[in-house]
Amino acid sequence: MIFRPHLVVCDVMMPKMDGYKVLEYIRKTSVIQNTPFIFLTARVDKNDIRLGMDLGADDYLTKPFTYAELLKAIDTRLKRQEKIIGEYAKVKHELDTTVFATYYHEFNTPLHGILGGLNLMLNARESFNETQMHELLASILKSGLRLNHSLANLMLYEEIKRAEVYPELMFMFNQGVAKTTWVQKVRTELYTMAKEIYNRVDDVVIDLHADEVRVSSEYIQRMALELADNALKFSKRGQEVHVIGKPVGEEYVLEVRDRGRGFELTSLDEIAPFKQFSRKKFEQQGLGIGLYLVKRLTELNNGEVSIASTEGGGTKVTVRLLLANEPVPVGQLQSTASYA
Numbered sequence: 001m002i003f004r005p006h007l008v009v010c011d012v013m014m015p016k017m018d019g020y021k022v023l024e025y026i027r028k029t030s031v032i033q034n035t036p037f038i039f040l041t042a043r044v045d046k047n048d049i050r051l052g053m054d055l056g057a058d059d060y061l062t063k064p065f066t067y068a069e070l071l072k073a074i075d076t077r078l079k080r081q082e083k084i085i086g087e088y089a090k091v092k093h094e095l096d097t098t099v100f101a102t103y104y105h106e107f108n109t110p111l112h113g114i115l116g117g118l119n120l121m122l123n124a125r126e127s128f129n130e131t132q133m134h135e136l137l138a139s140i141l142k143s144g145l146r147l148n149h150s151l152a153n154l155m156l157y158e159e160i161k162r163a164e165v166y167p168e169l170m171f172m173f174n175q176g177v178a179k180t181t182w183v184q185k186v187r188t189e190l191y192t193m194a195k196e197i198y199n200r201v202d203d204v205v206i207d208l209h210a211d212e213v214r215v216s217s218e219y220i221q222r223m224a225l226e227l228a229d230n231a232l233k234f235s236k237r238g239q240e241v242h243v244i245g246k247p248v249g250e251e252y253v254l255e256v257r258d259r260g261r262g263f264e265l266t267s268l269d270e271i272a273p274f275k276q277f278s279r280k281k282f283e284q285q286g287l288g289i290g291l292y293l294v295k296r297l298t299e300l301n302n303g304e305v306s307i308a309s310t311e312g313g314g315t316k317v318t319v320r321l322l323l324a325n326e327p328v329p330v331g332q333l334q335s336t337a338s339y340a
Protein backbone atom coordinates (compact mmCIF):
# COMPACT_ATOMS: atom_id res chain seq x y z
CA MET A 1 0.00 0.00 0.00
CA ILE A 2 1.36 3.44 -0.94
CA PHE A 3 1.33 6.11 1.79
CA ARG A 4 -0.47 9.23 0.59
CA PRO A 5 0.88 12.36 2.30
CA HIS A 6 -1.02 15.64 2.35
CA LEU A 7 2.19 17.54 1.53
CA VAL A 8 5.90 16.82 1.05
CA VAL A 9 8.72 19.01 2.40
CA CYS A 10 12.03 17.83 0.97
CA ASP A 11 15.67 18.90 0.98
CA VAL A 12 17.53 18.99 -2.33
CA MET A 13 20.89 17.66 -1.14
CA MET A 14 20.54 14.12 0.23
CA PRO A 15 23.01 11.20 0.19
CA LYS A 16 21.30 8.39 -1.77
CA MET A 17 18.59 10.13 -3.77
CA ASP A 18 18.51 13.89 -4.18
CA GLY A 19 15.32 15.93 -3.94
CA TYR A 20 14.95 16.22 -7.71
CA LYS A 21 14.79 12.42 -8.03
CA VAL A 22 12.25 12.24 -5.21
CA LEU A 23 10.06 14.83 -6.90
CA GLU A 24 10.38 13.11 -10.28
CA TYR A 25 9.30 9.80 -8.73
CA ILE A 26 6.30 11.39 -7.02
CA ARG A 27 5.13 13.11 -10.18
CA LYS A 28 5.29 9.79 -12.06
CA THR A 29 3.40 7.81 -9.38
CA SER A 30 -0.28 8.20 -10.15
CA VAL A 31 -1.72 7.87 -6.63
CA ILE A 32 0.50 10.65 -5.18
CA GLN A 33 1.47 12.65 -8.26
CA ASN A 34 -0.66 15.68 -7.30
CA THR A 35 0.73 15.99 -3.75
CA PRO A 36 2.01 19.55 -3.00
CA PHE A 37 5.82 19.56 -2.89
CA ILE A 38 8.06 22.15 -1.20
CA PHE A 39 11.84 22.20 -1.68
CA LEU A 40 14.20 23.28 1.11
CA THR A 41 17.70 24.11 -0.06
CA ALA A 42 20.76 26.24 0.42
CA ARG A 43 21.10 26.51 -3.36
CA VAL A 44 20.11 29.90 -4.69
CA ASP A 45 21.15 29.47 -8.31
CA LYS A 46 18.29 30.36 -10.68
CA ASN A 47 18.94 27.26 -12.79
CA ASP A 48 18.48 25.04 -9.73
CA ILE A 49 15.22 26.77 -8.88
CA ARG A 50 14.05 26.52 -12.49
CA LEU A 51 14.85 22.78 -12.53
CA GLY A 52 12.73 22.25 -9.43
CA MET A 53 9.82 24.18 -10.90
CA ASP A 54 10.09 22.36 -14.24
CA LEU A 55 9.82 19.05 -12.39
CA GLY A 56 6.64 20.26 -10.70
CA ALA A 57 7.70 21.74 -7.36
CA ASP A 58 5.03 23.95 -5.81
CA ASP A 59 7.37 26.10 -3.72
CA TYR A 60 11.07 26.63 -3.13
CA LEU A 61 12.35 27.88 0.25
CA THR A 62 16.03 28.83 0.39
CA LYS A 63 18.01 28.50 3.57
CA PRO A 64 18.15 30.17 5.96
CA PHE A 65 14.42 30.59 6.56
CA THR A 66 12.39 31.15 9.67
CA TYR A 67 9.96 28.77 11.31
CA ALA A 68 7.16 31.21 10.51
CA GLU A 69 8.11 31.27 6.80
CA LEU A 70 8.02 27.48 6.63
CA LEU A 71 4.61 27.31 8.34
CA LYS A 72 3.25 30.00 6.03
CA ALA A 73 4.46 28.13 2.93
CA ILE A 74 2.91 24.89 4.17
CA ASP A 75 -0.38 26.58 5.10
CA THR A 76 -0.57 28.34 1.72
CA ARG A 77 -0.01 25.12 -0.23
CA LEU A 78 -2.47 23.11 1.85
CA LYS A 79 -5.18 25.75 1.41
CA ARG A 80 -4.54 25.86 -2.33
CA GLN A 81 -4.68 22.05 -2.50
CA GLU A 82 -7.94 22.06 -0.53
CA LYS A 83 -9.43 24.49 -3.04
CA ILE A 84 -8.25 22.37 -5.98
CA ILE A 85 -9.68 19.22 -4.38
CA GLY A 86 -12.99 21.02 -3.85
CA GLU A 87 -13.16 22.08 -7.49
CA TYR A 88 -12.17 18.59 -8.60
CA ALA A 89 -14.87 17.03 -6.41
CA LYS A 90 -17.46 19.34 -7.93
CA VAL A 91 -16.43 18.47 -11.49
CA LYS A 92 -16.19 14.76 -10.62
CA HIS A 93 -19.69 14.82 -9.13
CA GLU A 94 -21.09 16.42 -12.27
CA LEU A 95 -19.25 13.88 -14.45
CA ASP A 96 -20.31 10.95 -12.27
CA THR A 97 -23.92 12.12 -12.42
CA THR A 98 -23.77 12.35 -16.21
CA VAL A 99 -22.02 8.99 -16.55
CA PHE A 100 -24.46 7.30 -14.18
CA ALA A 101 -27.41 8.69 -16.11
CA THR A 102 -25.84 7.41 -19.33
CA TYR A 103 -25.23 3.98 -17.79
CA TYR A 104 -28.76 3.78 -16.46
CA HIS A 105 -30.37 4.78 -19.75
CA GLU A 106 -28.16 2.59 -21.94
CA PHE A 107 -28.54 -0.53 -19.79
CA ASN A 108 -32.10 -0.05 -18.60
CA THR A 109 -33.67 0.63 -22.01
CA PRO A 110 -32.67 -2.67 -23.71
CA LEU A 111 -33.24 -4.56 -20.46
CA HIS A 112 -36.84 -3.32 -20.41
CA GLY A 113 -37.16 -4.40 -24.03
CA ILE A 114 -36.00 -7.92 -23.18
CA LEU A 115 -38.13 -8.28 -20.05
CA GLY A 116 -41.19 -6.73 -21.69
CA GLY A 117 -40.92 -8.99 -24.73
CA LEU A 118 -40.47 -12.12 -22.62
CA ASN A 119 -43.41 -11.15 -20.44
CA LEU A 120 -45.65 -10.84 -23.51
CA MET A 121 -44.50 -14.24 -24.78
CA LEU A 122 -45.21 -15.89 -21.44
CA ASN A 123 -48.56 -14.25 -20.68
CA ALA A 124 -50.10 -13.35 -24.03
CA ARG A 125 -48.58 -15.76 -26.52
CA GLU A 126 -51.99 -16.74 -27.93
CA SER A 127 -52.61 -13.11 -28.91
CA PHE A 128 -49.82 -13.13 -31.51
CA ASN A 129 -49.80 -14.67 -34.94
CA GLU A 130 -46.62 -16.15 -36.42
CA THR A 131 -45.46 -12.92 -38.04
CA GLN A 132 -46.02 -10.89 -34.88
CA MET A 133 -44.21 -13.50 -32.80
CA HIS A 134 -41.23 -13.34 -35.15
CA GLU A 135 -41.18 -9.53 -34.86
CA LEU A 136 -41.30 -9.80 -31.07
CA LEU A 137 -38.40 -12.25 -31.00
CA ALA A 138 -36.42 -9.99 -33.34
CA SER A 139 -37.06 -7.06 -30.98
CA ILE A 140 -35.81 -9.09 -28.00
CA LEU A 141 -32.70 -10.10 -29.95
CA LYS A 142 -32.03 -6.48 -30.91
CA SER A 143 -32.27 -5.38 -27.27
CA GLY A 144 -29.98 -8.22 -26.19
CA LEU A 145 -27.36 -7.34 -28.80
CA ARG A 146 -27.46 -3.69 -27.77
CA LEU A 147 -27.02 -4.57 -24.09
CA ASN A 148 -24.18 -6.98 -24.86
CA HIS A 149 -22.43 -4.35 -26.97
CA SER A 150 -22.65 -1.71 -24.23
CA LEU A 151 -21.36 -4.08 -21.55
CA ALA A 152 -18.46 -5.23 -23.76
CA ASN A 153 -17.44 -1.63 -24.43
CA LEU A 154 -17.64 -0.72 -20.77
CA MET A 155 -15.50 -3.72 -19.80
CA LEU A 156 -12.85 -2.82 -22.38
CA TYR A 157 -12.85 0.81 -21.22
CA GLU A 158 -12.27 -0.25 -17.60
CA GLU A 159 -9.48 -2.64 -18.67
CA ILE A 160 -7.69 0.15 -20.55
CA LYS A 161 -8.08 2.53 -17.60
CA ARG A 162 -6.53 -0.06 -15.31
CA ALA A 163 -3.61 -0.61 -17.69
CA GLU A 164 -2.97 3.15 -17.80
CA VAL A 165 -2.53 3.10 -14.02
CA TYR A 166 -0.44 -0.10 -14.09
CA PRO A 167 1.72 0.07 -17.26
CA GLU A 168 2.87 -3.53 -16.81
CA LEU A 169 -0.61 -4.54 -18.03
CA MET A 170 -0.23 -2.73 -21.36
CA PHE A 171 0.99 -5.94 -23.02
CA MET A 172 -2.65 -7.09 -23.08
CA PHE A 173 -3.42 -4.47 -25.72
CA ASN A 174 -0.32 -4.21 -27.90
CA GLN A 175 0.65 -7.84 -28.46
CA GLY A 176 -0.49 -10.24 -31.15
CA VAL A 177 -1.02 -10.45 -34.88
CA ALA A 178 -4.37 -10.54 -36.66
CA LYS A 179 -4.31 -13.43 -39.12
CA THR A 180 -6.16 -13.06 -42.40
CA THR A 181 -9.26 -14.77 -40.96
CA TRP A 182 -10.17 -11.55 -39.14
CA VAL A 183 -11.64 -10.19 -42.37
CA GLN A 184 -14.25 -12.93 -42.69
CA LYS A 185 -15.19 -12.55 -39.02
CA VAL A 186 -15.75 -8.82 -39.50
CA ARG A 187 -17.80 -9.45 -42.60
CA THR A 188 -20.03 -11.99 -40.82
CA GLU A 189 -20.54 -9.91 -37.67
CA LEU A 190 -21.09 -6.71 -39.60
CA TYR A 191 -23.82 -8.21 -41.77
CA THR A 192 -25.44 -9.65 -38.63
CA MET A 193 -25.36 -6.23 -36.99
CA ALA A 194 -26.75 -4.51 -40.07
CA LYS A 195 -29.57 -7.04 -40.34
CA GLU A 196 -30.60 -7.63 -36.73
CA ILE A 197 -30.11 -4.14 -35.27
CA TYR A 198 -30.51 -1.73 -38.18
CA ASN A 199 -32.32 -3.73 -40.87
CA ARG A 200 -29.88 -2.24 -43.40
CA VAL A 201 -27.92 -5.09 -44.95
CA ASP A 202 -28.20 -3.57 -48.42
CA ASP A 203 -26.57 -0.33 -47.21
CA VAL A 204 -23.33 -2.03 -46.15
CA VAL A 205 -20.48 -2.15 -48.66
CA ILE A 206 -17.46 -4.18 -47.51
CA ASP A 207 -14.14 -4.22 -49.36
CA LEU A 208 -11.53 -5.58 -46.96
CA HIS A 209 -8.25 -6.97 -48.24
CA ALA A 210 -7.19 -9.99 -46.18
CA ASP A 211 -3.80 -9.11 -44.68
CA GLU A 212 -2.05 -9.91 -41.43
CA VAL A 213 -1.93 -6.82 -39.21
CA ARG A 214 0.18 -6.12 -36.12
CA VAL A 215 -2.70 -6.01 -33.66
CA SER A 216 -4.73 -8.81 -32.09
CA SER A 217 -7.64 -10.16 -34.14
CA GLU A 218 -10.03 -9.24 -31.33
CA TYR A 219 -9.08 -5.59 -31.41
CA ILE A 220 -8.98 -5.01 -35.15
CA GLN A 221 -12.41 -6.64 -35.38
CA ARG A 222 -13.53 -4.39 -32.54
CA MET A 223 -12.28 -1.28 -34.35
CA ALA A 224 -13.97 -2.14 -37.64
CA LEU A 225 -17.28 -3.10 -36.04
CA GLU A 226 -17.35 -0.10 -33.70
CA LEU A 227 -16.77 2.33 -36.55
CA ALA A 228 -19.35 0.59 -38.74
CA ASP A 229 -21.85 0.63 -35.87
CA ASN A 230 -21.42 4.40 -35.50
CA ALA A 231 -21.74 4.87 -39.26
CA LEU A 232 -25.02 2.91 -39.33
CA LYS A 233 -26.30 4.60 -36.18
CA PHE A 234 -25.75 8.13 -37.49
CA SER A 235 -26.90 7.66 -41.08
CA LYS A 236 -30.27 6.92 -42.62
CA ARG A 237 -31.59 3.88 -44.46
CA GLY A 238 -30.56 4.11 -48.08
CA GLN A 239 -27.26 5.88 -47.27
CA GLU A 240 -24.39 3.49 -47.92
CA VAL A 241 -21.79 2.69 -45.27
CA HIS A 242 -18.41 1.71 -46.73
CA VAL A 243 -15.92 -0.43 -44.81
CA ILE A 244 -12.66 -0.56 -46.74
CA GLY A 245 -9.25 -1.99 -45.86
CA LYS A 246 -6.07 -2.40 -47.87
CA PRO A 247 -2.28 -2.38 -47.49
CA VAL A 248 -0.56 0.91 -48.30
CA GLY A 249 3.21 0.71 -48.06
CA GLU A 250 4.11 -0.58 -44.59
CA GLU A 251 0.63 0.01 -43.20
CA TYR A 252 -2.82 -1.48 -43.31
CA VAL A 253 -5.35 1.30 -43.84
CA LEU A 254 -8.87 0.70 -42.52
CA GLU A 255 -11.47 3.25 -43.60
CA VAL A 256 -15.12 3.52 -42.63
CA ARG A 257 -17.21 6.26 -44.21
CA ASP A 258 -20.84 7.26 -44.43
CA ARG A 259 -22.99 10.10 -45.78
CA GLY A 260 -24.93 10.55 -42.57
CA ARG A 261 -25.33 13.17 -39.88
CA GLY A 262 -21.67 14.00 -39.29
CA PHE A 263 -20.35 16.19 -36.49
CA GLU A 264 -18.00 19.09 -35.87
CA LEU A 265 -14.52 18.07 -34.71
CA THR A 266 -11.56 20.44 -34.40
CA SER A 267 -9.10 18.10 -32.66
CA LEU A 268 -8.75 14.40 -31.84
CA ASP A 269 -8.37 15.51 -28.21
CA GLU A 270 -12.12 16.15 -28.24
CA ILE A 271 -12.72 12.40 -28.47
CA ALA A 272 -13.19 11.50 -24.83
CA PRO A 273 -15.02 8.85 -22.80
CA PHE A 274 -18.79 9.31 -22.49
CA LYS A 275 -18.82 12.24 -24.91
CA GLN A 276 -21.55 12.21 -27.53
CA PHE A 277 -21.30 14.79 -30.28
CA SER A 278 -24.44 16.81 -31.12
CA ARG A 279 -26.18 15.27 -28.09
CA LYS A 280 -28.27 18.41 -27.57
CA LYS A 281 -29.63 18.21 -31.12
CA PHE A 282 -30.31 14.48 -31.41
CA GLU A 283 -31.36 11.61 -29.18
CA GLN A 284 -28.55 9.03 -29.24
CA GLN A 285 -28.07 5.46 -28.15
CA GLY A 286 -24.79 4.21 -26.75
CA LEU A 287 -22.40 5.10 -23.94
CA GLY A 288 -20.36 7.55 -25.98
CA ILE A 289 -17.11 5.56 -25.66
CA GLY A 290 -16.95 3.62 -28.94
CA LEU A 291 -14.90 6.15 -30.90
CA TYR A 292 -12.67 6.72 -27.88
CA LEU A 293 -11.96 2.96 -27.66
CA VAL A 294 -11.01 2.86 -31.35
CA LYS A 295 -8.66 5.78 -30.80
CA ARG A 296 -6.98 4.26 -27.73
CA LEU A 297 -6.63 0.77 -29.21
CA THR A 298 -5.03 2.31 -32.28
CA GLU A 299 -2.61 4.38 -30.18
CA LEU A 300 -1.72 1.39 -28.02
CA ASN A 301 -0.76 -0.51 -31.19
CA ASN A 302 1.43 2.26 -32.61
CA GLY A 303 -1.16 3.32 -35.16
CA GLU A 304 -2.83 6.56 -36.16
CA VAL A 305 -6.43 7.71 -36.42
CA SER A 306 -7.73 10.54 -38.58
CA ILE A 307 -11.31 11.80 -38.82
CA ALA A 308 -12.96 13.95 -41.45
CA SER A 309 -16.51 14.94 -40.55
CA THR A 310 -18.91 17.82 -41.06
CA GLU A 311 -22.45 18.28 -39.82
CA GLY A 312 -24.78 17.05 -42.52
CA GLY A 313 -21.89 15.92 -44.71
CA GLY A 314 -21.04 12.52 -43.29
CA THR A 315 -17.98 11.08 -41.61
CA LYS A 316 -14.82 9.28 -42.68
CA VAL A 317 -12.64 7.60 -40.07
CA THR A 318 -9.24 6.25 -41.14
CA VAL A 319 -7.16 3.90 -38.99
CA ARG A 320 -3.55 3.15 -39.93
CA LEU A 321 -1.84 0.10 -38.41
CA LEU A 322 1.43 -1.66 -39.12
CA LEU A 323 1.34 -4.74 -41.31
CA ALA A 324 2.48 -7.89 -39.51
CA ASN A 325 5.71 -8.17 -41.46
CA GLU A 326 6.82 -4.67 -40.39
CA PRO A 327 8.86 -4.25 -37.18
CA VAL A 328 7.57 -1.96 -34.44
CA PRO A 329 9.87 1.07 -34.00
CA VAL A 330 11.68 0.91 -30.64
CA GLY A 331 10.75 4.49 -29.77
CA GLN A 332 7.07 3.76 -30.26
CA LEU A 333 7.27 0.67 -28.03
CA GLN A 334 8.77 2.77 -25.25
CA SER A 335 6.18 5.51 -25.55
CA THR A 336 3.37 2.96 -25.43
CA ALA A 337 4.73 1.30 -22.31
CA SER A 338 5.07 4.58 -20.43
CA TYR A 339 1.66 5.96 -21.34
CA ALA A 340 -0.33 7.11 -18.33
